[in-house]
Amino acid sequence: MIRKVAGVLLALAGLIVAVVGGVAAFWLIGPDDTVHSGEQSLSSKGLAIATTPELLDRHGPVLHVDVRSAKDEPVFVGVGRDFDVASYLNGTAHTKLVQVQFPIALSTEDSKGTAGPLAAPAALDWWVAKASGAGRQSIAWPIEDGPYDLVVMNADGKTAPDVRADLGIEIPKAFLTALAVFVVGIVLLALGILLVLLRRRPANPQARQITSSPNAPTSPPVQGGVRRVVALTVVAGLLTGCSAIPQPDTVTTLTRPAISDEGAAAAIKRYDEVSNAAAKRRDEKLIAGVEAGDELRLTQAGYRISRVLDKTAKDIPGPTTHVKPSLGVPTFGGYPMRFVASAGMSAYKDYQVLDLWERKSAGDPWLVTHQVTPEKKVKLPPLKGLRPLTAADGAKLAASPEAAGKALAGYLNAGTKSSHVALFAPSPDITSVLNELAAARTNLSRDPKSYRAVIDTFTLSGTPAAFLTTSGEALVFLSLTEEFQVQVGPDIAISWGPGSRASAFSPPTREYDSALTSTVLHQFALAVPRRGGKIRVLAANDDVVQAGGF
The missing domain is CATH 1.20.81 (Receptor-associated Protein)
Structure with missing residues (x-):
C-alpha cells in the first residue's frame, strides 16, 4: 500500500x-x-518610453529588443547608463516602463514634463547599445552590472512614439x-x-520471519x-x-569618461569648421552653436567690435584649426561633464590653444566655455590622467582654485605692491595687463581738473573649473571681471573716442556728463602647484564686453 x-x-x-x-x-x-514578451503595443503622450533601473536589476543575460513604428516612422532603441538617460529626459514628458510580464504584457506609467523637443538620440555618443532608422530596429545587449535604462522613441526626438515592441531575455x-x-x-x-x-513477489516464511525480527533494521525501498x-x-x-x-x-x-577619443575628435573638427565660418561672417548666432559661457561672450563682443571698427572686413583673421590635439578626459557620474584639449594652431605657429569643453546635460552638444592661447614655449601640465579636483586635493595646493582667483584679482587691483605678488611666478600676461592699467592711469592723471577719479576693479567671476593632473599641479580655468570708471569734473562732456574698442558699444557721438564706464572680461588658465610652489599663469585672454557712461 x-x-x-x-x-x-x-x-x-x-x-x-x-x-x-x-x-x-x-x-x-x-x-x-530567449524568453520573449511577444509583440506588444507601446505608445507615449511624451517623447520617449524608458525603463526604470529596477527593471534591469540583474546582469548576465542578453537583452533583445525588436521595435517597429505603428505609423511607419523612423524609430530609435537604445540602452544607456541611468544618469545619462535621466539627464537626457529630465523635464520632458515621457512614459516609464515599470514592469514586464513574460510573455503577456508590459506595464507603464506617465511622467509629466514639457513637450520637448529632444536632441536626436542617434547623434548622442553615450549610448552603450543603439539602433535607429526606418522599419524594424533591433539591439542585443549583454546586461551589465549597474543601473541602466532602455529607451524607445521616434528617431527625430520631436514626436510621440507609437510602436510595436518585443522584449526578450536570453x-x-x-x-x-x-x-x-x-x-x-x-x-x-x-x-x-x-x-x-x-x-x-510473495515472500517465503523464512523471509517473513527475518523481516519481522526485532533486531533487523528497516529501510523502505x-x-x-x-x-x-x-x-x-x-x-x-x-x-x-x-x-x-x-x-x-x-x-x-x-561613471564613465566624459568623451571618447573619436567623440572628441569629431567635436574639435566641428568647432574648427563652425568657428571659422562664424569668424568670416562675424556671425554671433552661428558661434553660439560651438561656444558658451564667458568664451561665447568674449567672441560675440569681438565680432561686434570688428563690425564697427573694420567695416570693410579687411582685418578678419584667416581660418585656423587645431593641430594634433592632446586630451585630458576626466571620469564623471553626472552632469555637467568637462574635458580639456590642447593643440597647435595651424595659422599661428608660435602659439598653442588650450580649450575647456563642457556638456551641461546628456542632450546638449559639447561647447567650448574657456579658451586661451599660450605661447608654444609655455609648458602645460600633463593632460593624460586628468580628474576633477576634490576638496581634499585643494587642501594640498598652494591655494584653492577660488583663493587663487581672488589672489589674482587682488594682484591686478593693487599692482606690484600687492601682498599677493609672492604667490605668483613672473608672468608676461600679468605684466602686460599691469602696464596697460598703469599707462591708462598716467594719461588720465595729466588732466586732474577734467578727470576727478579713476576706479578700476577686478573681481572673480563665477566658479573656477579645476582639475588635478598627474604632476600634482591643478589646472584651473577662471574668469575675472574688470569694472572701469573714469569720473569727470563739472560742466564737462565726455565720450568714448573714435577707434577705441569701447566705441563699438557707445559711439563717440554719445556724450556723458558724469563718467565713462566699461566692462572687460579676462579669462585665465593657471597651473596651481602643491604647497610651497608658485602659481603659474599659463595664458590670458580679454576684451571689452560692455561700455557706456552716465
Whole structure:
C-alpha cells in the first residue's frame, strides 16, 4: 500500500515537472534560449518610453529588443547608463516602463514634463547599445552590472512614439535546462507508474520471519529511490546550466569618461569648421552653436567690435584649426561633464590653444566655455590622467582654485605692491595687463581738473573649473571681471573716442556728463602647484564686453 501511494505521489510530481519543463522549453524559451514578451503595443503622450533601473536589476543575460513604428516612422532603441538617460529626459514628458510580464504584457506609467523637443538620440555618443532608422530596429545587449535604462522613441526626438515592441531575455543554456527538467519529469512520471503497476513477489516464511525480527533494521525501498531521483535531478540541472541564474546587481553608481577619443575628435573638427565660418561672417548666432559661457561672450563682443571698427572686413583673421590635439578626459557620474584639449594652431605657429569643453546635460552638444592661447614655449601640465579636483586635493595646493582667483584679482587691483605678488611666478600676461592699467592711469592723471577719479576693479567671476593632473599641479580655468570708471569734473562732456574698442558699444557721438564706464572680461588658465610652489599663469585672454557712461 505504501509503495502505491509513493508511486502515485512520484508520478504526480513527475507530471508537474514534465509539464513545467515542456511549457518552458517549447513555449516560453525555444532553441534560442530567449524568453520573449511577444509583440506588444507601446505608445507615449511624451517623447520617449524608458525603463526604470529596477527593471534591469540583474546582469548576465542578453537583452533583445525588436521595435517597429505603428505609423511607419523612423524609430530609435537604445540602452544607456541611468544618469545619462535621466539627464537626457529630465523635464520632458515621457512614459516609464515599470514592469514586464513574460510573455503577456508590459506595464507603464506617465511622467509629466514639457513637450520637448529632444536632441536626436542617434547623434548622442553615450549610448552603450543603439539602433535607429526606418522599419524594424533591433539591439542585443549583454546586461551589465549597474543601473541602466532602455529607451524607445521616434528617431527625430520631436514626436510621440507609437510602436510595436518585443522584449526578450536570453539566458545561456536555458533551453537545455528546461529540456532537462522536462526529461526528469518524464523519468519521475515513469518511475511513479512502475511503482504503482508492478506487483510485489510473495515472500517465503523464512523471509517473513527475518523481516519481522526485532533486531533487523528497516529501510523502505522507496526512500532510496527518491534520493537517487533527487540526485539525478540536481546533476542534470548542473550539467545543463541551471546554476547559471542571472545575478542581482551589486553596482549602484556608474561613471564613465566624459568623451571618447573619436567623440572628441569629431567635436574639435566641428568647432574648427563652425568657428571659422562664424569668424568670416562675424556671425554671433552661428558661434553660439560651438561656444558658451564667458568664451561665447568674449567672441560675440569681438565680432561686434570688428563690425564697427573694420567695416570693410579687411582685418578678419584667416581660418585656423587645431593641430594634433592632446586630451585630458576626466571620469564623471553626472552632469555637467568637462574635458580639456590642447593643440597647435595651424595659422599661428608660435602659439598653442588650450580649450575647456563642457556638456551641461546628456542632450546638449559639447561647447567650448574657456579658451586661451599660450605661447608654444609655455609648458602645460600633463593632460593624460586628468580628474576633477576634490576638496581634499585643494587642501594640498598652494591655494584653492577660488583663493587663487581672488589672489589674482587682488594682484591686478593693487599692482606690484600687492601682498599677493609672492604667490605668483613672473608672468608676461600679468605684466602686460599691469602696464596697460598703469599707462591708462598716467594719461588720465595729466588732466586732474577734467578727470576727478579713476576706479578700476577686478573681481572673480563665477566658479573656477579645476582639475588635478598627474604632476600634482591643478589646472584651473577662471574668469575675472574688470569694472572701469573714469569720473569727470563739472560742466564737462565726455565720450568714448573714435577707434577705441569701447566705441563699438557707445559711439563717440554719445556724450556723458558724469563718467565713462566699461566692462572687460579676462579669462585665465593657471597651473596651481602643491604647497610651497608658485602659481603659474599659463595664458590670458580679454576684451571689452560692455561700455557706456552716465
